[in-house]
Amino acid sequence: MNSVLKNKFDTILKDNIEKLSFEEQVNYITKHFENIVFSTSFSYEDQLITFLLRKENIEIFTLDTGRLFEETYETWNETVLKYKIQIKTYTPTSTLLSDFITQKGPNSFYQSIENRKQCCDIRKVFPLKEAIQNKEIWITGLRAEHSPNRKDMTIFEWDETNQIIKFNPLLHWKTSEVIDEITKNQIPFNKLHNKGFVSIGCAPCTRAIKEGEDFRAGRWWWEDASKKECGLHIHK
Structure with a gap:
């Protein structure tokens, strides 16, 4: 247990900064914390946060x-060119990936949940x-609408698994609010969103959703809905 960081998280709760504006929240964390990172998958949410953080030293x-x-x-x-920023890139360990593909094949994730989770572990987890090792705050684009598993989340939360403070600034935003900001600020976005793709991950594991389907229906569509997490965000 990182007791020092956990104590700093308790201070965040005591200071009740969840009710502040995004700008005020960022000012608070940059004043009290040094090692802050933001992870982007170039989703609507992440693109909006990138726009808001583009001038911050994060x-x-x-x-x-x-x-x-x-x-x-x-x-x-397009994002890198427009905002003149650097986006640090992390990739799978080549030996782990090559061994997995050699042993099970390139598309074995369709065959079992175990294989799919192993693929997600190697490629993402x-x-x-x-990426977050020795970091204090991890900013994410998670929203409560994304998944039933996220309805009990809070804007600031302690991630026990990764021993880090997570900051989910758009947690309570509606999809329409995010899109309005994307449009108003002419923020680059993934054109797959215009083709029925809502939650976008790896190409073999993502499809467009049909009218009336759940937000996550397009991810790992061959699996039971309750299993649709890749392991990046674990909630207990």
Whole structure:
């Protein structure tokens, strides 16, 4: 247990900064914390947060799984060029990935939940742990609308698994509010959103959703809905 950081998290709760504006929250954390990172997957939410943080001295990073959509790479490139920022990139360990593919094949994640979770671990979870190692605050684009598993989340929370403070500034935003800000500020966004893709991950594991389907229906659509998490965000 990182007791020092946990105590600092308790101070955040005591100071009740969840009710402050995003700008005030960022001012608070940059004043009281040094090692702050923001993870982006170039979703609507992450693009809005990137826009809001573009002038802050906060590291932005992404996980390149090697199987992202071409539209995701295009959004990534456009974002870097428009805002003149650097986005640090973390990739899977080559030996782990090559061993997995050699032993089980390139698309074995369709065959079992165990295989799919192993693929997610190698391509996302392990690189994430490297990215947030020794960091104090991890800013995310999570929203409560994303998944039933996230309805009990708070804007600031203690991530026991990763021993880090998570800051979810858009947690209570509606999709329409996020899109309005994207449009108003002419923020680059993934064009797959215009084709029915809502939650966008790796290309083989993501499809457009149909009218009336759940937000997460397009992710790992061949699995039971209750299993649809990749392990990056674990809530107990």
